[in-house]
Amino acid sequence: MSPRAPLPLDLDTPLLVAHRLTKHYGARIGCEDVDLEVFPGEVLAVVGESGSGKSTLLALLASELQPSAGRVCYRQDGRLQDLADLGEAERRRLLRTQWGFVRQNPEQGLRMAVSAGGNVGERLMAVGERNYGTIRREALTWLERVEIAADRIDDDPRAFSGGMRQRLQIARNLVTHPRLVFMDEPTGGLDVSVQARLLDLIRSLVSDLGAAVILVTHDLAVARLLSHRIMVMRRGRVIETGLTDQVLDDPQQPYTQLLVASVLAA
Amino acid sequence: MTCLAPAPHLPGVNAASAVLRVAGVAKTFTLHLRDGLQLPVVADADLWVAAGECVALGGPSGAGKSSLLKMVYGNYRVDRGQILLQAGAQVVDIARATPRQILALRRARIGYVSQFLRVIPRISALDVVAEPLRDEGVPAEAASQRARALLARLNLPERLWSLPPATFSGGEQQRVNIARGFIASRDLLLLDEPTASLDASNAAAVIDLIRAKKAEGTAVLGIFHDAAVRDQVADRIVDVTRFGASA
Amino acid sequence: MSAMPAITYNFAYLDEQTKRMIRRAILKAIAIPGYQVPFASREMPMPYGWGTGGVQLTAAILGVDDVLKVIDQGSDDTTNAVAIRGFFEATAGIATTTRTAQASVIQTRHRIPEAPLKEGQVLVYQVPIPEPLRFLEPRETETRKLHALADYGLMHVKLYEDISRHGHIATTYAYPVAVAGRYVMDPSPIPKFDNPKMDDCPALQLFGAGREQRIYAIPPHTRVVSLDFDDHPFEVQRFDRPCALCGAENVYLDEVILDDAGGRMFVCSDTDNCETRRDQGHVGALGTPLPEGMKP
Numbered sequence: 001m002s003p004r005a006p007l008p009l010d011l012d013t014p015l016l017v018a019h020r021l022t023k024h025y026g027a028r029i030g031c032e033d034v035d036l037e038v039f040p041g042e043v044l045a046v047v048g049e050s051g052s053g054k055s056t057l058l059a060l061l062a063s064e065l066q067p068s069a070g071r072v073c074y075r076q077d078g079r080l081q082d083l084a085d086l087g088e089a090e091r092r093r094l095l096r097t098q099w100g101f102v103r104q105n106p107e108q109g110l111r112m113a114v115s116a117g118g119n120v121g122e123r124l125m126a127v128g129e130r131n132y133g134t135i136r137r138e139a140l141t142w143l144e145r146v147e148i149a150a151d152r153i154d155d156d157p158r159a160f161s162g163g164m165r166q167r168l169q170i171a172r173n174l175v176t177h178p179r180l181v182f183m184d185e186p187t188g189g190l191d192v193s194v195q196a197r198l199l200d201l202i203r204s205l206v207s208d209l210g211a212a213v214i215l216v217t218h219d220l221a222v223a224r225l226l227s228h229r230i231m232v233m234r235r236g237r238v239i240e241t242g243l244t245d246q247v248l249d250d251p252q253q254p255y256t257q258l259l260v261a262s263v264l265a266a
Numbered sequence: 267m268t269c270l271a272p273a274p275h276l277p278g279v280n281a282a283s284a285v286l287r288v289a290g291v292a293k294t295f296t297l298h299l300r301d302g303l304q305l306p307v308v309a310d311a312d313l314w315v316a317a318g319e320c321v322a323l324g325g326p327s328g329a330g331k332s333s334l335l336k337m338v339y340g341n342y343r344v345d346r347g348q349i350l351l352q353a354g355a356q357v358v359d360i361a362r363a364t365p366r367q368i369l370a371l372r373r374a375r376i377g378y379v380s381q382f383l384r385v386i387p388r389i390s391a392l393d394v395v396a397e398p399l400r401d402e403g404v405p406a407e408a409a410s411q412r413a414r415a416l417l418a419r420l421n422l423p424e425r426l427w428s429l430p431p432a433t434f435s436g437g438e439q440q441r442v443n444i445a446r447g448f449i450a451s452r453d454l455l456l457l458d459e460p461t462a463s464l465d466a467s468n469a470a471a472v473i474d475l476i477r478a479k480k481a482e483g484t485a486v487l488g489i490f491h492d493a494a495v496r497d498q499v500a501d502r503i504v505d506v507t508r509f510g511a512s513a
Numbered sequence: 514m515s516a517m518p519a520i521t522y523n524f525a526y527l528d529e530q531t532k533r534m535i536r537r538a539i540l541k542a543i544a545i546p547g548y549q550v551p552f553a554s555r556e557m558p559m560p561y562g563w564g565t566g567g568v569q570l571t572a573a574i575l576g577v578d579d580v581l582k583v584i585d586q587g588s589d590d591t592t593n594a595v596a597i598r599g600f601f602e603a604t605a606g607i608a609t610t611t612r613t614a615q616a617s618v619i620q621t622r623h624r625i626p627e628a629p630l631k632e633g634q635v636l637v638y639q640v641p642i643p644e645p646l647r648f649l650e651p652r653e654t655e656t657r658k659l660h661a662l663a664d665y666g667l668m669h670v671k672l673y674e675d676i677s678r679h680g681h682i683a684t685t686y687a688y689p690v691a692v693a694g695r696y697v698m699d700p701s702p703i704p705k706f707d708n709p710k711m712d713d714c715p716a717l718q719l720f721g722a723g724r725e726q727r728i729y730a731i732p733p734h735t736r737v738v739s740l741d742f743d744d745h746p747f748e749v750q751r752f753d754r755p756c757a758l759c760g761a762e763n764v765y766l767d768e769v770i771l772d773d774a775g776g777r778m779f780v781c782s783d784t785d786n787c788e789t790r791r792d793q794g795h796v797g798a799l800g801t802p803l804p805e806g807m808k809p
Binding site for chain 1: 295296297298299336340341342343365366368369386387388389
Binding site for chain 3: 088089092096111113114115117118121122123124125126127130131132133135136153154
């Protein structure tokens with residue numbers, strides 16, 4: 001099956017723009033004054049230690065959290081639209097068509113009591129696909145793309161290993177060819193050998209689809225392999241940002257230098 | 267220390283018409299983990315490379331040759347000065363370019379052969395080599411064909427082509443790296459010790475490749491540890507020590 | 514005569530304020546076909562699962578001139594049906610019947626009568642679980658949002674799972690329907706055989722879930738569509754034989770075990786329909802003609 005034609009996009013205008021995005025939890029800072037732009041087809045890594053605010057930022061960008069201040073705009077039909085102005089229906093439509101969200105824990109991103117095929121097919125059915133054969137074929141194609149054997153299509157994810165579950169979650173998210181995918185530590189909690197396979201898969205699928213990705217990770221090696229640009233967060237603020245290899249090979253901030261020095265061969 | 271003066275070997279070529287012009291570039295590393303220790307790299311680098319010529323960076327190790335190459339590639343930041351690249355009708359200052367501009371230059375204008383191949387898990391040598399062409403939009407089959415030809419020319423055993431290079435020897439990895447750097451046509455090609463881990467016959471193949479690139483009009487800026495190799499490809503040698511922070 | 518004073522109930526057991534509250538919920542349910550309206554379900558003198566939702570609806574709509582029929586799985590004479598009929602005879606003093614055609618209000622558990630319903634009739638369903646999405650999404654806050662946004666992909670996931678596991682849509686009862694092109698609704702555990710009867714039905718259909726405190730409705734002549742796939746269209750059960758007693762075809766049959774030797778027969782689930790046909794002289798393979806004197 002040939003992939004659907006990608007949406008015509010102006011590659012030089014941002015897909016998602018955040019302006020002075022801030023989230024406070026009472027007196028505690030979730031994230032503060034974050035500005036960012038993500039362009040079509042671009043992979044942006046947000047790195048930092050746990051508690052640095054990167055997951056809060058991701059939830060704000062995906063409009064799963066309400067910001068305390070600032071805003072997030074998404075480009076649709078040629079214009080940037082403030083996500084706060086979107087109704088719940090429109091927001092959900094985005095989430096199941098143009099957006100994807102790959103969670104660290106696949107149990108949160110999958111329906112564990114529904115078969116692999118049903119998990120992949122759900123987004124298709126949600127956008128109105130009503131031909132069982134088509135849904136089935138598309139599910140098989142995607143299982144193959146994420147290297148899950150065709151004969152597992154009717155098994156439910158409870159019977160899958162951690163790596164398989166994560167690959168299934170990726171297939172479930174990419175089946176509608178989203179323009180923007182949020183990923184929260186997608187390889188966290190997996191064995192190193194399983195991680196390598198998953199990273200390679202994410203890398204090739206994202207580049208085939210031309211999807212933009214906002215990737216949250218504490219693992220600089222993951223950021224190096226997958227991302228074009230990187231943002232380093234500490235205590236809720238962005239302290240350094242730039243081309244991924246430039247930030248990792250020539251870090252400017254003391255904290256970034258410490259992060260880079262703390263890992264082997266990132 | 268031999269230092270050849272720039273020679274007007276290409277008639278009609280000068281700094282104004284160069285593909286690359288480095289002007290007044292300064293760079294100092296600040297090591298915050300070592301109490302803010304300052305490591306000056308270059309204080310005032312000036313050089314240019316014209317289309318079809320090969321400029322070798324000279325000077326002892328630690329003089330900043332690799333760092334300069336990395337600044338031109340956008341891998342290291344620049345404190346001061348300009349790195350101007352003629353990109354078609356446009357001139358881009360790499361020292362001030364946005365990350366997306368630098369990525370676009372790398373996709374279309376600048377090639378870089380580092381000393382070591384950064385391996386990507388599970389990607390075959392053939393695909394590693396073909397990738398820059400694929401990124402340009404060359405069809406898979408044509409890109410693969412070119413990659414095969416290059417790997418054959420560099421004497422990489424055919425049985426290795428379909429394997430990921432992670433398990434290859436240093437010399438084998440370096441030949442994959444060279445093939446990847448040479449496969450696409452770029453306005454500017456940066457070479458960091460391309461023949462360092464190669465035997466004489468493979469080094470000779472690389473010399474041929476560099477000459478072919480020059481003939482195509484590519485501007486080449488390189489570091490060549492091996493004087494014999496350097497003498498066969500370089501039109502000029504620019505001594506980096508004269509850019510030194512102490513100078 | 515007993516020394517105890519006679520216990521007097523308000524008409525149809527519930528007090529008038531409660532009935533007004535329930536009627537308001539019914540009106541809202543009729544105004545928004547298929548939408549589950551919350552209501553303050555009362556304790557009834559019977560356990561949950563015995564039709565407390567249906568009984569409250571019936572109590573709220575009964576008038577003195579109404580004629581009530583109560584069926585359970587199509588039968589007028591099961592314990593549940595007899596008890597509810599007796600309940601309203603005692604508390605409302607209204608007339609009851611087993612004849613579908615003669616009833617103005619029919620309370621039902623798990624069936625729609627075979628005889629076509631008419632304008633002016635009200636069919637009251639007893640509903641155990643009103644939420645069709647619950648099987649896949651247990652969070653009520655989430656299912657309410659899905660209804661509000663008509664986000665019904667999940668409903669098809671259930672049907673997809675059926676086909677992938679059984680080769681066909683194996684859901685045979687409580688088969689989900691889309692009402693008036695908007696809300697997806699659980700028609701209560703009626704066999705999907707009855708689903709087509711809900712579409713464009715001249716009678717008003719009311720659904721009451723006592724434990725779950727929900728009321729929903731299908732106004733007369735509303736479009737009711739059973740969900741399906743283009744290549745796996747909705748189909749009703751087919752029976753390869755007629756009723757053994759009355760010979761009726763295209764009706765829903767129950768299996769009846771006759772002896773310990775594996776003998777069995779298939780007979781109308783709707784006892785009123787079966788008796789009416791036999792009264793009219795129809796005889797099935799195992800049926801016996803009514804004695805001459807009992808014929809109408």
